[in-house]
Amino acid sequence: MTIGRNGQGAPDGAPAIELRGASKVFRTPSGAGHTAVRDLDLTVARGEFVAVVGPTGCGKSTTLTLVSGLEEPTEGEVLIGGEPVTGIRPEVGFVFQQDAVFPWRTVLSNVMAGPRFRGVPKAQARERARDWLGRVGLASFADRYPHQLSGGQRKRVALAQTLVGDPSILLMDEPFSALDVQTRALMSDELLELWGGARPGGAAASVVFVTHDLEEAIALADKVVVMTAGPATVKQVFPVPLERPRKVESVRLEAAFIEIYREIWSSLGEEVRITRERGASRVA
Numbered sequence: 001m002t003i004g005r006n007g008q009g010a011p012d013g014a015p016a017i018e019l020r021g022a023s024k025v026f027r028t029p030s031g032a033g034h035t036a037v038r039d040l041d042l043t044v045a046r047g048e049f050v051a052v053v054g055p056t057g058c059g060k061s062t063t064l065t066l067v068s069g070l071e072e073p074t075e076g077e078v079l080i081g082g083e084p085v086t087g088i089r090p091e092v093g094f095v096f097q098q099d100a101v102f103p104w105r106t107v108l109s110n111v112m113a114g115p116r117f118r119g120v121p122k123a124q125a126r127e128r129a130r131d132w133l134g135r136v137g138l139a140s141f142a143d144r145y146p147h148q149l150s151g152g153q154r155k156r157v158a159l160a161q162t163l164v165g166d167p168s169i170l171l172m173d174e175p176f177s178a179l180d181v182q183t184r185a186l187m188s189d190e191l192l193e194l195w196g197g198a199r200p201g202g203a204a205a206s207v208v209f210v211t212h213d214l215e216e217a218i219a220l221a222d223k224v225v226v227m228t229a230g231p232a233t234v235k236q237v238f239p240v241p242l243e244r245p246r247k248v249e250s251v252r253l254e255a256a257f258i259e260i261y262r263e264i265w266s267s268l269g270e271e272v273r274i275t276r277e278r279g280a281s282r283v284a
């Protein structure tokens with residue numbers, strides 16, 4: 001099973017995502033400027049799974065919003081498939097920490113909503129939604145309402161809701177952070193299975209996955225990007241040369257995993273310390 005139609009519509013050879021010298025300055029209510037992201041360069045190849053880690057508040061979500069087209073960079077460029085991002089694009093899917101479900105609609109109706117909104121005829125939308133509910137293991141929950149599901153099941157609905165749109169680019173902002181540790185590991189495995197089924201056939205989606213959890217980042221990704229203390233810029237990029245397919249619970253016990261973890265943590269830990277000290281000095 002694979003997610004997405006890799007690189008569809010992109011000029012040949014262009015990476016899936018590229019940020020070139022991207023900066024974002026927000027206007028605060030007092031009128032002052034707040035730089036959330038500064039001079040950020042990042043490339044995501046087609047079919048690549050990139051995890052982004054960094055201290056709290058450094059600008060990770062802002063980076064995702066720039067890629068999504070929800071916000072424009074104040075300076076620099078953001079490209080998808082070699083083309084400048086000028087707004088929300090249909091080939092980009094999102095999964096956020098908060099579930100984006102309609103509480104008054106059944107699971108099936110929630111998953112059908114996106115395709116229906118994009119003009120897919122009802123019967124076809126229903127068929128696609130049922131197909132995705134099956135793939136995420138919720139075939140028998142189609143008639144339930146979101147409040148009748150567990151947190152993990154709701155997350156599967158969110159995945160189905162996004163993946164039914166067949167995104168070639170998947171942006172995920174701490175999607176599993178509200179789940180307990182076991183469900184989280186299970187969901188990570190399921191995500192890898194959905195994403196990477198046909199690799200290296202080249203049909204997997206390009207993923208940017210923001211997380212606070214370094215173990216999760218390493219277990220999932222082809223490369224881990226460490227952001228600096230805010231304003232965010234890329235501090236270091238670490239390739240993760242662990243074999244696939246991976247199972248989260250076993251891969252994290254491998255010697256190579258522990259070695260990579262140590263390396264990345266010493267880079268990330270420094271930025272976390274800087275952020276903490278800034279916080280402490282503000283309080284003082």
Ligand SMILES: Nc1ncnc2c1ncn2[C@@H]1O[C@H](COP(=O)(O)OP(=O)(O)OP(=O)(O)O)[C@@H](O)[C@H]1O
Binds near residue numbers: 027057058061
């Ligand atoms: N719309 C906005 N207006 C003003 N400031 C903003 C806005 N959005 C984000 N910021 C600020 O930009 C900085 C980066 O925020 P962002 O949410 O990108 O960080 P983050 O790394 O995702 O944080 P966390 O890890 O805590 O989720 C923060 O200082 C935040 O307060």
